Amino acid sequence: MIPSFIVENSPALMVIVPLVAAFITPFIGRISSGIRSLWVGGAMAVTSAITLILAFDVYSAGTRLYVFGARAASAAIPPDSGGIPIRIIFEVDPMSALMLVITAVSGFAIVLYSLSSERSHTGLESYYTLYLLMITGILGMVSTGDIFNFFVFLEILSLASAGLIAYRIDGGVAVEAALKYFVLSTIGALAILVAIGIYYGEYNALNMAMIAARMQFSLLDQVALVLIIAALAMKCGAVPMHFWTPDAYSMAPSSITALLVVASQASLYGLFRTVFSLYNVTLNAVTVGWLIIILGVLSMVVGVTMAIPQKNVKRLMAYHAVSQTGYMLLGVGVGLAVLGNQSLLDAFGYMAMEGGIFHIINHAMYKGLLFLTAGAIFLRIGTYNLNRMGGLGHSMKWTMVFFVIGALAIAGIPPFNGFASKLMIYESVFVFNPLLAVIAMVVSILTLASFVKVFHSIFMGPKLPEFADVKEAPMPMLLGMGILALVVVLFGLFPGIVVESLITPAAHALVDQGAYISAVLGGA
Amino acid sequence: MRMSKIVRTGANLLYPFILIFGLYVIMHGHLTPGGGFQGGAVVATAAALVIVAYSYDEVTGMLKKTAMKARESIGLLLFIGAGIAALAVGAPFFYNFLANSGLLFGMSVPAGPNPGDLNTAGVIPIMNIAVGIEVWGGLAVILLYMLSGIRKEES
Numbered sequence: 001m002i003p004s005f006i007v008e009n010s011p012a013l014m015v016i017v018p019l020v021a022a023f024i025t026p027f028i029g030r031i032s033s034g035i036r037s038l039w040v041g042g043a044m045a046v047t048s049a050i051t052l053i054l055a056f057d058v059y060s061a062g063t064r065l066y067v068f069g070a071r072a073a074s075a076a077i078p079p080d081s082g083g084i085p086i087r088i089i090f091e092v093d094p095m096s097a098l099m100l101v102i103t104a105v106s107g108f109a110i111v112l113y114s115l116s117s118e119r120s121h122t123g124l125e126s127y128y129t130l131y132l133l134m135i136t137g138i139l140g141m142v143s144t145g146d147i148f149n150f151f152v153f154l155e156i157l158s159l160a161s162a163g164l165i166a167y168r169i170d171g172g173v174a175v176e177a178a179l180k181y182f183v184l185s186t187i188g189a190l191a192i193l194v195a196i197g198i199y200y201g202e203y204n205a206l207n208m209a210m211i212a213a214r215m216q217f218s219l220l221d222q223v224a225l226v227l228i229i230a231a232l233a234m235k236c237g238a239v240p241m242h243f244w245t246p247d248a249y250s251m252a253p254s255s256i257t258a259l260l261v262v263a264s265q266a267s268l269y270g271l272f273r274t275v276f277s278l279y280n281v282t283l284n285a286v287t288v289g290w291l292i293i294i295l296g297v298l299s300m301v302v303g304v305t306m307a308i309p310q311k312n313v314k315r316l317m318a319y320h321a322v323s324q325t326g327y328m329l330l331g332v333g334v335g336l337a338v339l340g341n342q343s344l345l346d347a348f349g350y351m352a353m354e355g356g357i358f359h360i361i362n363h364a365m366y367k368g369l370l371f372l373t374a375g376a377i378f379l380r381i382g383t384y385n386l387n388r389m390g391g392l393g394h395s396m397k398w399t400m401v402f403f404v405i406g407a408l409a410i411a412g413i414p415p416f417n418g419f420a421s422k423l424m425i426y427e428s429v430f431v432f433n434p435l436l437a438v439i440a441m442v443v444s445i446l447t448l449a450s451f452v453k454v455f456h457s458i459f460m461g462p463k464l465p466e467f468a469d470v471k472e473a474p475m476p477m478l479l480g481m482g483i484l485a486l487v488v489v490l491f492g493l494f495p496g497i498v499v500e501s502l503i504t505p506a507a508h509a510l511v512d513q514g515a516y517i518s519a520v521l522g523g524a
Numbered sequence: 525m526r527m528s529k530i531v532r533t534g535a536n537l538l539y540p541f542i543l544i545f546g547l548y549v550i551m552h553g554h555l556t557p558g559g560g561f562q563g564g565a566v567v568a569t570a571a572a573l574v575i576v577a578y579s580y581d582e583v584t585g586m587l588k589k590t591a592m593k594a595r596e597s598i599g600l601l602l603f604i605g606a607g608i609a610a611l612a613v614g615a616p617f618f619y620n621f622l623a624n625s626g627l628l629f630g631m632s633v634p635a636g637p638n639p640g641d642l643n644t645a646g647v648i649p650i651m652n653i654a655v656g657i658e659v660w661g662g663l664a665v666i667l668l669y670m671l672s673g674i675r676k677e678e679s
Contacts, residue, residue, distance in 0.1 A: 009616070009617070012611070012616065012617035016604060016608060016617065019600075020601065020604055020608075023597045023600045023601050023604075024601065026593065026594075026597055027594075027597065066616060066617075067616060068616060068618045069616065069617075069618040069619055069620065070615075070616055070619065071615055071616075072615070072616070073616045
């Protein structure tokens with residue numbers, strides 16, 4: 001049905017298509033903006049399709065290797081290299097495939113939304129070029145098997161994101177937010193570069209499987225681990241390195257904020273990949289596991305308490321994003337803390353990790369949806385200030401429905417997807433340490449309280465005179481939100497199928513370092 | 525604001541030499557130190573020189589932002605195109621299908637010390653040229669934007 005050429009080359013094509021489309025976009029834009037919209041939408045649809053084909057192939061046929069520049073895509077180790085995989089390799093295992101699914105679905109929904117929400121703005125050729133570069137960066141980050149290549153894609157992502165955060169200049173405030181993000185990203189990227197230098201000096205390899213196979217966990221490796229954890233925890237917005245998120249998330253256009261959520265999940269993926277695939281049992285699992293748990297608990301509590309007093313709806317949602325990232329760190333951190341102890345891992349470790357990983361995909365969907373609804377409201381009434389909103393439920397019914405779906409999902413109310421993943425985290429974390437589960441539940445209740453307030457001040461009440469002629473959001477925007485809302489509801493209704501087919505393979509792929517190494521280096 | 529006649533004449537004289545040197549570094553990227561990025565940066569300094577020597581308005585007649593932006597995109601597309609061409613011959617992305625093929629840049633390199641033949645290394649020189657074009661355009665755009673800010677301050 002699908003040509004084998006596409007399936008075989010899908011890891012390369014999913015990066016090539018958005019890259020080529022990005023650089024042709026400025027030329028297409030000179031013809032007409034309508035053709036550009038078609039071009040960008042089409043390019044993103046093709047990218048998503050190829051990405052989903054690859055993810056499906058990985059889930060059904062196992063880890064895929066793609067060696068760039070070799071004679072054959074599976075020739076990881078050139079015959080004259082002395083057994084070292086010197087080429088750039090894409091290694092797509094089920095964990096990467098899960099991230100690919102997230103990027104494909106969100107990326108497509110958000111581009112549909114952007115085509116309508118950004119229509120009246122100038123500078124759109126740069127907007128779409130940078131948008132497609134962001135997609136390229138995320139897809140590359142989550143599929144690469146080469147740690148220097150990971151750094152390159154991280155930089156592509158950071159540069160494109162910084163440009164897009166500053167897209168609406170807004171009296172210089174957005175530029176300030178972008179500069180903050182950019183400076184922090186650069187510091188983070190330099191820390192990662194130093195860590196990569198340490199690995200290269202120590203193990204003569206940049207391939208992640210090769211480094212993992214030779215990992216000693218010496219003092220230098222501990223330094224490198226600290227650098228990478230600090231940089232990537234900052235990039236995913238974990239407390240105490242979260243201070244860029246409210247600025248960047250609230251000042252970027254809403255469509256970009258939704259994509260920034262996906263981008264922060266890609267950094268989270270990098271963090272988990274480093275800890276599990278690069279180090280795995282060589283590190284002191286209890287210490288590092290508790291470190292990640294503490295980062296997670298701090299993020300949950302600080303995020304939600306900072307969110308409650310916010311007046312700007314996007315700042316509020318940004319703090320909630322910090323808080324939700326904490327759940328993922330908590331879930332996977334518990335899994336890490338019992339790594340190496342097979343009985344505990346089977347008892348609750350895997351389940352905690354599955355909960356954390358399930359929360360990644362759920363968060364990307366419902367948080368993206370919430371940011372998109374905020375953008376739709378901003379498009380119609382021109383403010384993010386909660387005190388000036390009210391009564392919009394009369395005129396923006398569909399937006400209200402989508403907001404309710406997103407808000408109930410983030411608060412962990414059944415039957416939405418947030419409940420499914422949070423329940424897995426509560427149950428497994430309770431066995432590990434009851435106090436952590438109690439904190440997680442309290443944070444969830446606070447989240448619900450916060451969103452009840454937001455819902456009430458945006459949509460409830462009598463119709464305000466200044467918003468008398470407010471209309472529903474345009475169709476493409478509703479369609480973009482609808483895709484995400486559909487995923488939220490479906491994942492909430494059938495969590496068993498999703499966990500079994502998507503999440504469990506991903507969690508096992510993350511834990512099973514041996515399989516990750518042998519996919520590149522052979523059966524040794 | 526224009527510089528003195530000495531500076532302008534000096535810039536005129538140096539301009540072609542800087543271009544030639546930059547293009548040399550790009551073309552010999554696979555043989556000597558340097559390559560696309562370094563050569564492109566050298567070429568862009570030629571643009572910086574004439575912008576400094578002449579006024580911004582005089583230079584924009586010759587160096588147009590749109591042309592430089594187009595150069596940036598074309599360079600990147602040429603680079604990716606060289607990678608995609610490998611897919612067309614049935615090999616993975618970026619496979620060096622021109623090396624030792626006898627076609628463009630396709631001579632094989634003799635073993636042992638040799639003076640360095642330009643016609644070798646397959647797609648690597650093509651990628652160097654692509655990066656050279658891209659960096660030329662990109663750095664020139666940056667220079668034009670930065671120096672347009674200076675002009676406003678003076679007026």
